[in-house]
Amino acid sequence: MDYKDVVAKIKDYYKEIYLLSHVQAILGWDQETYMPEAAIAERAEQAALLQSLIHKRRTSDELGRLLEEAGASSDRPAGAESLSDTDAAIVRETYREYSRAIKLPEELVVRFAQVTSRAQAVWQKARIEDDFGLFAPVLSEIVDMVREMASLYGYQEHPYDALLDEYEPYAKASDIKRIFDAVEAPIVELVQRIGEINQVDDSFLHYKTDKEEQKRLSLALLDKLGYDFKRGRLDVSAHPFTTTLGSDDVRITTRFLEDFLPSSIFGTIHEAGHALYEMGISADLHGTILADGVSLGIHESQSRFWENVIGRRRSFWQKNMQLISSAIPALSDVSAESFYKAVNKVKPSFIRVEADEVTYILHIILRFRLEMGMVDGSLEVNDLPDAWNQQTKALLGIVPKKYSDGVLQDIHWSFGGIGYFPTYALGTLYASQFAHAIEKELGSIDELIAKDRLADILSWLRDKIHKYGKIYPADELCRRATGESLNPEYFIKYIEGKYGDVYNLS
Amino acid sequence: MDYKDVVAKIKDYYKEIYLLSHVQAILGWDQETYMPEAAIAERAEQAALLQSLIHKRRTSDELGRLLEEAGASSDRPAGAESLSDTDAAIVRETYREYSRAIKLPEELVVRFAQVTSRAQAVWQKARIEDDFGLFAPVLSEIVDMVREMASLYGYQEHPYDALLDEYEPYAKASDIKRIFDAVEAPIVELVQRIGEINQVDDSFLHYKTDKEEQKRLSLALLDKLGYDFKRGRLDVSAHPFTTTLGSDDVRITTRFLEDFLPSSIFGTIHEAGHALYEMGISADLHGTILADGVSLGIHESQSRFWENVIGRRRSFWQKNMQLISSAIPALSDVSAESFYKAVNKVKPSFIRVEADEVTYILHIILRFRLEMGMVDGSLEVNDLPDAWNQQTKALLGIVPKKYSDGVLQDIHWSFGGIGYFPTYALGTLYASQFAHAIEKELGSIDELIAKDRLADILSWLRDKIHKYGKIYPADELCRRATGESLNPEYFIKYIEGKYGDVYNLS
Known part of the structure; x- marks a missing residue:
């Protein structure tokens, strides 16, 4: 044949x-x-x-x-x-x-x-x-x-x-260890510096907000990001997720917490990032094994890119604050600057899914190290709670008082998902590297946002990442898109710059 | 073995x-x-x-x-x-x-x-x-x-x-022909007598009604009928339907027309009838081929029973008119009596799905006769429109001026569903016979309704019909439940009694 x-x-x-x-x-x-x-x-x-x-x-x-x-x-x-x-x-x-x-x-x-x-x-x-x-x-x-x-x-x-x-197909634990070791110290140091400064005020994020108003805002944000409602829809679920029900059917969910607006805003943007990836896979690949994200790390890079690099950016809210004020009139006197600072508050906390952009990776490093120990036999399950608490102290400077705030907080181990956690951190790191490559090719992201040209950014992602599906393994895809393999320096520079600004660090 | x-x-x-x-x-x-x-x-x-x-x-x-x-x-x-x-x-x-x-x-x-x-x-x-x-x-x-x-x-x-x-498994066209021949003359005669009388006023049914209010009413009606929301839900679709997604998952849909309230009321009750049947199948049969309606005729008997025998009954609205007034305040001054008469208006019309309880069967007789001719070769497709119009004239006394009001109105033939239509009429006929058997065993349905004991009626249907699924063929099921095979006399007596009353025929 x-x-x-x-x-x-x-x-x-x-x-x-x-x-x-x-x-x-x-x-x-x-x-x-x-x-x-x-x-x-x-x-x-x-x-x-x-x-x-x-x-x-x-x-x-x-x-x-x-x-x-x-x-x-x-x-x-x-x-x-x-x-x-x-x-x-x-x-x-x-x-x-x-x-x-x-x-x-x-x-x-x-x-x-x-x-x-x-x-x-x-x-x-x-x-x-x-x-x-x-x-x-x-x-x-x-x-x-x-x-x-x-x-x-x-x-x-x-x-x-x-x-x-x-x-994370084709990835190696040794590479991840090297990357995590490289980012640990700069993050820990940044978090410590922030801890010595006056905290930002985010009290208004907890004002009671009507769910219908939040939904209007989520729909407006999706529209702004280029989510195609002919090929998807937004619904409500206990935990937000993105799922592909067909080549032209990529749905997302969010949740509307009446006393914490950012949950739906950033949940929706995050899932939209995942959905835009799936929606951007070339139609030529539909029906084949390649019509899928290449790895969870690259998938998460898309959600984190839109959620954090774009969605938690000063220029995004300077340009789009009216989306909030028209959907939620009660917030119309909140300035873009206060909103930007509030949604970028950095503070060590116990729960991974509630962690900020900076400390988030420390939660992952913790889990990765414990998983490595469980898998190679050097850490017994019975010793896990102590190891958890010691590492949390070392990384975040705090110690959970309850198992449910610590070792029992995540569902992943119960479904057998050992090896899953690192992909969350890889996503964050890839996102910074992609942002850097975009600026090199398209110029300042802030300027693109100011000119309401988010579509140019989406096109870049489609052209360099989305359309390929699984054709190229993650590392090759990253090299083709950015010229080099995953380099955590971009993330370190990104957070040092951004949070130096948010907290006026000198 | x-x-x-x-x-x-x-x-x-x-x-x-x-x-x-x-x-x-x-x-x-x-x-x-x-x-x-x-x-x-x-x-x-x-x-x-x-x-x-x-x-x-x-x-x-x-x-x-x-x-x-x-x-x-x-x-x-x-x-x-x-x-x-x-x-x-x-x-x-x-x-x-x-x-x-x-x-x-x-x-x-x-x-x-x-x-x-x-x-x-x-x-x-x-x-x-x-x-x-x-x-x-x-x-x-x-x-x-x-x-x-x-x-x-x-x-x-x-x-x-x-x-x-x-x-309609195990049924014969000759039986259906005999039954239809028996009901034709009494129905035609009743329709003619009604045509000579002053028509009832149903103008208020066309008042503009908010869809959210209609939805509240539909949900209240479902609750009243005993529909189990743990095992189903109500959604909106272009054409109402009932579908079984699992042994404990029987969902219905309805539609909310702003200018015709009865569409959602009776659409919802009709689908609830189908759903109650599926929900009432014995749990012992779940997972087997028997966990299904025994025939479309019996299935339709359940939807027609609730829609017409109960839902278009004077005593039902005498007892439950407050469901309407609390869901739709604008209708709170409509009396049960006017509502009852309005939703029982009888008038020959072209479109089957909009036909009243009395003329509906004539629409089915028409289709059955034409299908018989097509299937035995005595009627050519090209002669269908003429045959349609002639028979409509003979049965309903009117002639459609457009194909879309006549031979082109139904989807069934396009999906190959020749043989399907008679089941709609069988359902109506079975419903009257079941109502008669219920009254023989439980006493007056009006009294049960007055005492808010719809659950007794549902129990009878469950016990005599629903729970068996497909264990007994339709005819045997009917004989077990009512003591005899399908007998169209019950329907004739029912409509002559009910509409003699609605229209004050002497």
Whole structure:
């Protein structure tokens, strides 16, 4: 068979997985937005069935034969040189997914699904009752299982690499460690300097604000950022998320807290960033394995870029403060300057999802180090709370008094997502590097904003990042877009500049 | 293998079809309620994939072998006497569905899906442009195909039986003809008598009414009828519908027309009737082929019962008029009596979906006769408009001036639904017979309503009809519930009594 025919067959074969994955997303979206409460039992069965249909198709002998025909396991299969970057990436990514999936015995996959399903319920209870002892046994089970998985997947340097690979393909724990080590000291130092200064006033952010008014503001912001309502919509859920229900159906959710307006503003902008990425994937890739974000780190770079680099920027509010005053008349006397300072308040706190742009990465460094220890066996689950508190003290200068403010705060470990956290920090770091590249090519972001040319910024992101989907691995994509691999110096310069200004540091 | 083991295997096998059908319903619900417009292209692909997965499983050799082991093709398979009614019905219905499905070659199924998909677009255009000539060619194709299908399915008396069987299993066209012939004259005569009397005043039904107020009223009505919001919800769509997304997830939609309040009131009550049926199916049947309405006629009997027998009843509004006045203050001076008369106005009209309770059946008789002619070849598609107009004149005394008010008004033929219409009339007739049986057992419905005991009525319907799902075919279900087969006399007595009163006929 001609090499291109094999690739065409792989694409055909994958289309059903593509469609079923979106069907799964439809079920998930409905579950989080509109589903009546008693429907949950059967919904879980429906989702499990779809999961199993997809898994079967992802690991089938038929796909294995096609990939073998394509010589996908070799770095340079004969005939492959005739392929476009896109077709070569289709073979590479299909093989990547297939070869990871078949390494785990079905028994382990099923058991992992059961344990993590139970663990999520246990975690919720443990968090409410503030009882780490309740969660520890099932977390130990999960840690044992992910260690087993890591050894089945295989790795060159550290078992963590095999887990990280699920969320940040081709990344290595050693690279992340190097990057985190580089940013730690400058962040800690900046936070300490800020701690010695008078704090900014953000009391008006807690004024009671009507949910309908907040919704109007969210819709206006989405429109301003270029979110396409023909290809998506905004709904409400307990936790904001973005989900792709179809090539032309990328929906986001937010939540409206009556006593904390920034939650919906920055939640909406954050999710819009994710959605703009998915919406910007080239239509040529629709229906293929490549029509997806290349990594969670790059995905998060898009949400953080819009949320922080743009959404928490002085010039953005200087230009767009009237969006707030027309949606929420009660806030019409708040100045752009006070708003800008209030939404950039930096202060060490216990809860990651409430952390500011500066301290956020310290929360991730903490989790990354603890996860590395759990995965390589140097940290026992029972020792986790102490390690958590010691590291929090070292990084943030504070110690949580409750497990629910500390080691029990995140859902990730309960669903088995060890290796996930670093991607949040990578996103923040990539965002600064992209912002720097944009300014090099398009000139000052402040000027673009002042001229109401956010669309130019979106076009740059589309052209350099979004449209490629998974064609290029994250590192290659970053080099193509910015000329170098991820370099944390851009983030350090960015926060030192921005917060030096917010807090008048000399 | 033990006979019961075979049945257990059939049940297990069917579970996946059950779940996938509900997943299909989730996609359909989303498409009609919240889906952004550009998503339609991929949504059609997703739905087609699910349809094909379900079809494959419904017609697989594996299922054929299980059914053979169960001796399902024989009326009394050896060993079957040990089965419960439920298990016997599982074998019967699974075989029924399987044997119908395998009779059609895949080529025909695919072609039918393509032709009817195209036909729906053609029909919409033809209706807008009021051009029957545009629709005639594709309708001819559809008629040819359903005739071919009827001969492949097989039938004893009339090819129409084979089509009707899709919507009203086990029914015969000859029975329907006999019933329709029996009701025609009394209805026509009643309509003529009403036509000679002063018409009731329903002008206030067209007052402009806020959609939010209408929604409040719909929610209050649903609550009053016993609709369970933990197992369902109310949304808005262009055409009201009920859909089952899971055993505990039965959702309805309605529409709010600002200048015609009854549309949402009776649309909501009608759909609630369908939903209460699905919600009332015994939990023991969940996950099986029996957890479904037994026929469209019985399904429609439940919607018509609540919409007309209860919802358009004087005593209902005497008791519940405050639901309207508290939701819609502007109508607080409308009396129960004026409201009752206004919503029971009888007048021949062209559009079936806007017809009153009395003339509605005449619209169905018309369509049934024309369909019979098309299916047995005695009526050519090109002669359809003339036949339509002549029959409308004979039945309703009026002649439409536009195709869109006549032969082009309904979507059904464009999706190939020939054999569907009679079920609407059967529903109306069944509803009267059930009402009669309820009064025989529970006493006067007016008194139950006066005592706010609608729940007793719902319990009767659950106990006699809903809970059985598809265990008993419609005719047997009717005999068990009311002591006799469908008898149109109950309907004739009901409308003669009710409308004699509304219009003061002597």
